[in-house]
Amino acid sequence: MSDPKMTARSLAVHYGDKLALKEVDLDIAANQVTALIGPSGCGKSTFLRCLNRMNDTIDTCRVSGQVTLDDEPVYGPDGIDPVLLRARVGMVFQRPNPFPKSIYDNVAFGPRLHGLVAEGDEMDAVIQRSLERAGLWAEVHDRLAERGTGLSGGQQQRLCIARAIAVEPEVILMDEPCSALDPIATAKVEELIDELRDSFTIVIVTHSMQQAARVSQFTAFFHLGKIIEVGATEQIFTAPANDLTQGYITGRFG
Numbered sequence: 050m051s052d053p054k055m056t057a058r059s060l061a062v063h064y065g066d067k068l069a070l071k072e073v074d075l076d077i078a079a080n081q082v083t084a085l086i087g088p089s090g091c092g093k094s095t096f097l098r099c100l101n102r103m104n105d106t107i108d109t110c111r112v113s114g115q116v117t118l119d120d121e122p123v124y125g126p127d128g129i130d131p132v133l134l135r136a137r138v139g140m141v142f143q144r145p146n147p148f149p150k151s152i153y154d155n156v157a158f159g160p161r162l163h164g165l166v167a168e169g170d171e172m173d174a175v176i177q178r179s180l181e182r183a184g185l186w187a188e189v190h191d192r193l194a195e196r197g198t199g200l201s202g203g204q205q206q207r208l209c210i211a212r213a214i215a216v217e218p219e220v221i222l223m224d225e226p227c228s229a230l231d232p233i234a235t236a237k238v239e240e241l242i243d244e245l246r247d248s249f250t251i252v253i254v255t256h257s258m259q260q261a262a263r264v265s266q267f268t269a270f271f272h273l274g275k276i277i278e279v280g281a282t283e284q285i286f287t288a289p290a291n292d293l294t295q296g297y298i299t300g301r302f303g
């Protein structure tokens with residue numbers, strides 16, 4: 050791939066003695082959606098968390114190999130500062146997890162943490178723009194002081210997306226972002242993902258083959274800690290090269 054936004058090379062992850070990810074190589078294309086699929090426990094989330102060093106928070110976890118963001122190393126002595134890295138590579142989790150604060154303060158959290166935006170008109174504009182881009186502004190503009198936790202599940206997840214994009218990340222990692230949502234809320238988030246890729250590079254872990262096919266341009270199939278196959282989503286779903294991929298996408302195992 051020419052000029053990938055992020056790369057992983059020989060990436061391996063141990064939890065204690067257990068090898069969870071084995072020598073994984075992957076390029077993440079800029080302004081595209083890359084889906085990570087595979088059976089439970091195959092290492093998708095572990096891989097995703099390596100991209101913004103979220104695994105650092107797990108005591109037993111050891112990472113080896115290289116990850117880059119715009120050719121800069123993510124790990125090692127010359128690695129990007131982890132706080133800065135997480136501003137550049139944001140994350141949306143499986144369960145919507147708004148802070149027990151107002152809708153406004155949820156979105157303002159990142160810009161305040163990183164000292165990016167002045168309070169007042171400038172912050173108001175960032176809040177509005179982020180909520181608009183997350184497709185939530187129309188639903189919440191007249192109740193920004195209410196608690197984020199009082200929104201519906203789907204709205205909470207879009208609030209978490211607004212919170213992630215408020216710091217203008219370059220990459221957004223999504224770990225099964227729709228698994229706690231109903232079909233209508235899921236459809237909204239999927240539409241949003243498609244719009245967001247104009248501005249951001251997106252990596253999404255999903256258990257839903259339909260979702261991977263609908264939202265992504267590239268798909269990587271993981272099995273037992275390795276990448277078995279990676280390619281254009283259409284090719285992976287219509288003409289996979291590997292029997293294991295074929296077996297998984299046709300539901301023979303999972």
Ligand SMILES: Nc1ncnc2c1ncn2[C@@H]1O[C@H](COP(=O)(O)OP(=O)(O)OP(=O)(O)O)[C@@H](O)[C@H]1O
Nearest residue numbers: 064069087088089090091092093094095096107109
């Ligand atoms: N914090 C942890 N401590 C110990 N082992 C872990 C930890 N997190 C994950 N693992 C193990 O690492 C392996 C990969 O897990 P991971 O969560 O990355 O898989 P996954 O493909 O995302 O699974 P799922 O689809 O079920 O979420 C599994 O065997 C899992 O049990």
